[in-house]
Amino acid sequence: AQSVTQPDIHITVSEGASLELRCNYSYGATPYLFWYVQSPGQGLQLLLKYFSGDTLVQGIKGFEAEFKRSQSSFNLRKPSVHWSDAAEYFCAVGAASGGSYIPTFGRGTSLIVHP
Amino acid sequence: KAGVTQTPRYLIKTRGQQVTLSCSPISGHRSVSWYQQTPGQGLQFLFEYFSETQRNKGNFPGRFSGRQFSNSRSEMNVSTLELGDSALYLCASRLAGGPTDTQYFGPGTRLTVL
Numbered sequence: 437a438q439s440v441t442q443p444d445i446h447i448t449v450s451e452g453a454s455l456e457l458r459c460n461y462s463y464g465a466t467p468y469l470f471w472y473v474q475s476p477g478q479g480l481q482l483l484l485k486y487f488s489g490d491t492l493v494q495g496i497k498g499f500e501a502e503f504k505r506s507q508s509s510f511n512l513r514k515p516s517v518h519w520s521d522a523a524e525y526f527c528a529v530g531a532a533s534g535g536s537y538i539p540t541f542g543r544g545t546s547l548i549v550h551p
Numbered sequence: 552k553a554g555v556t557q558t559p560r561y562l563i564k565t566r567g568q569q570v571t572l573s574c575s576p577i578s579g580h581r582s583v584s585w586y587q588q589t590p591g592q593g594l595q596f597l598f599e600y601f602s603e604t605q606r607n608k609g610n611f612p613g614r615f616s617g618r619q620f621s622n623s624r625s626e627m628n629v630s631t632l633e634l635g636d637s638a639l640y641l642c643a644s645r646l647a648g649g650p651t652d653t654q655y656f657g658p659g660t661r662l663t664v665l
Contacts, residue, residue: 468650479641479656479657479658479659480641480643480656480659481656482653482654482655485651485653487650487651526594528594530650532650533606533607534606534607535601535606535649535650536582536599536601536606536607536649536650537607537650538596538607538609539596540596541593541594541595541596542593543593544593544594
């Protein structure tokens with residue numbers, strides 16, 4: 437069965453600083469990988485996804501993530517954090533099934549942004 | 552275009568009762584998935600429906616069931632409610648249900664079981 441580990445429960449950064457949120461997964465085949473953001477006013481939103489091809493994936497809101505098969509990682513990055521980025525971030529791995537996938541989520545990383 | 556809508560937004564039930572939650576996907580979307588979010592277990596996949604057929608199911612007991620109608624609207628039902636069923640239930644829709652389609656989430660239904 438697949439699993440996802442987000443090692444950092446909380447991360448605090450200053451506005452304007454760079455950000456990297458870590459995600460490690462366990463899955464026997466080539467995974468579908470996702471990052472989501474959840475904030476009180478916006479609900480849960482897909483930031484980016486990886487299925488195949490280029491291992492550097494660009495998403496919305498200036499986020500990007502890099503798939504590293506050798507490290508079983510899919511870390512999320514942003515060069516300059518804005519106060520509005522404060523939210524909960526979830527990494528997920530999808531196991532292909534029935535023409536779709538079954539997602540498994542990490543426990544989330546809470547991002548705190550200091551002015 | 553209207554987003555994913557879920558009704559009701561808040562619900563209070565007592566143990567042993569049953570509950571039905573509704574989800575209306577984005578117009579034209581044929582895939583609807585349901586998720587449960589709790590502080591203890593985090594985000595968990597319940598099931599996915601595509602063209603009125605359950606395509607995938609998560610690891611939940613049979614008390615959790617769902618269905619999808621011909622207009623792609625979906626309902627999920629939880630019978631014999633337990634305290635541990637208190638959660639935020641999220642619904643999400645995708646266009647054609649392929650894995651590369653972007654998933655859009657509704658605001659959720661907050662269920663409290665007393």
